[in-house]
Amino acid sequence: NMIEDIFNIIAKSAPSIRHELSTRRGSSNTQNPTGDSQLAADIWADNLFAEKILELDSVGLYASEERENVLTSGDGFSVAIDPLDGSSNLLSNNMIGTIVGVYDSILPTSGRNLIAAAYVLYGPITTMVTAYSGSVNEYVVDQGNLRPLRKGITLPKKPQLYGFGGTENDWTPKFKKYAESIRNEFKPRYGGSLISDVNQILTYGGIFAYPALISSPTGKLRTLFEAHPVAYIIETAGGLSSNGDVSLLDLSPENLHDRTPLYVGNKTLIEELSNL
Numbered sequence: 112n113m114i115e116d117i118f119n120i121i122a123k124s125a126p127s128i129r130h131e132l133s134t135r136r137g138s139s140n141t142q143n144p145t146g147d148s149q150l151a152a153d154i155w156a157d158n159l160f161a162e163k164i165l166e167l168d169s170v171g172l173y174a175s176e177e178r179e180n181v182l183t184s185g186d187g188f189s190v191a192i193d194p195l196d197g198s199s200n201l202l203s204n205n206m207i208g209t210i211v212g213v214y215d216s217i218l219p220t221s222g223r224n225l226i227a228a229a230y231v232l233y234g235p236i237t238t239m240v241t242a243y244s245g246s247v248n249e250y251v252v253d254q255g256n257l258r259p260l261r262k263g264i265t266l267p268k269k270p271q272l273y274g275f276g277g278t279e280n281d282w283t284p285k286f287k288k289y290a291e292s293i294r295n296e297f298k299p300r301y302g303g304s305l306i307s308d309v310n311q312i313l314t315y316g317g318i319f320a321y322p323a324l325i326s327s328p329t330g331k332l333r334t335l336f337e338a339h340p341v342a343y344i345i346e347t348a349g350g351l352s353s354n355g356d357v358s359l360l361d362l363s364p365e366n367l368h369d370r371t372p373l374y375v376g377n378k379t380l381i382e383e384l385s386n387l
C-alpha cells in the first residue's frame with residue numbers, strides 16, 4: 112500500500128531524528144519562508160525527509176514549511192511536511208513533532224484533496240498517529256517500526272482541556288469572549304507545539320486554538336503543513352475544525368506558505384464559535 116509506505120518511511124526516520132536532536136539545537140541564523148528563525152535541527156530534518164520521501168515511487172512532490180519551493184520527482188502523491196513542529200521547544204526540552212499531509216494533487220490545493228495525514232510525537236515515548244481511509248490509529252515507534260497502540264480513535268465525548276496560542280493582548284475581542292466562556296469549564300493545557308497540544312485533545316477531548324491575532328489576522332499556523340493535516344486527523348476522529356468560518360479542509364491556499372487561524376476539537380466547542 113502506497114500510503115503505508117509513506118507512513119513507514121516517516122516512522123523509519125524517527126529514531127535518527129530523535130538521536131540527532133541533542134546536537135542540533137543551535138540557531139542556523141536563517142529564517143523559513145514564514146519568517147520563523149530556523150534551528151540547525153529544522154534544516155537537517157527537512158533535508159532528511161526530502162531525501163527519504165522523494166525516493167518513493169509513489170511520491171511526485173515534496174513541500175516543506177522550511178523551504179521556499181516544492182521539490183518534484185515525476186508523478187505521484189504530494190507530501191507536505193512540517194519536519195519539526197514546535198522547534199522552539201527544543202531549547203527547553205519540551206515536546207516536538209513531525210506533521211505530514213499526503214495530497215492527491217499538486218500543491219497548493221484544498222484540504223479536500225488530502226488522502227492521508229499523520230504526525231510523530233517525540234515525547235517521553237515516540238508515538239505516531241495516522242489518519243487514513245476513515246480511521247485514526249496510534250502507534251509506538253519502536254526502533255523505526257510501528258507497533259499498534261490504539262485503533263479507531265475517536266475524540267472523548269466529554270471534553271476536558273483547552274489550549275490557546277498567541278498573546279492575550281493580541282487576541283481579538285471576539286476570541287477573548289469565546290476564551291472566557293471556555294476557561295470557566297475546562298483545564299488549561301498549552302505546550303507550545305501544535306502536535307503535542309493536538310495529541311492531548313485527541314486523548315482527553317477539548318479544544319485547541321491558534322486564533323487570528325490583531326498583529327496577524329491570519330494567525331500563525333500554516334494551512335498546508337499544519338492546519339490541513341491536523342484538521343484531517345481531528346475530523347476523521349469525529350471532531351471538527353474551523354478557521355472561524357468554515358472547516359479548515361475547505362481552505363484552498365493561494366500560496367504554499369499561507370497561514371490560517373485554527374480551531375480544532377470536540378464538535379460542540381467548535382460549533383459555539385460560529386454562534387458568536
Ligand code: AHG
Pocket residue numbers: 147176193195196197198199276277303304305306321331
Ligand atoms: P514551528 O516550530 O513548526 O514553527 O511551529 C510552532 C507553532 C506551533 O506548533 C505552536 O502552536 C505555535 O507555533 C507556537 O507559536 P508561538 O509560541 O510563537 O505563539
Ligand code: MN
Pocket residue numbers: 193195196197305337
Ligand atoms: Mn509547526
Ligand code: MN
Pocket residue numbers: 153176193194195196197198
Ligand atoms: Mn517547523
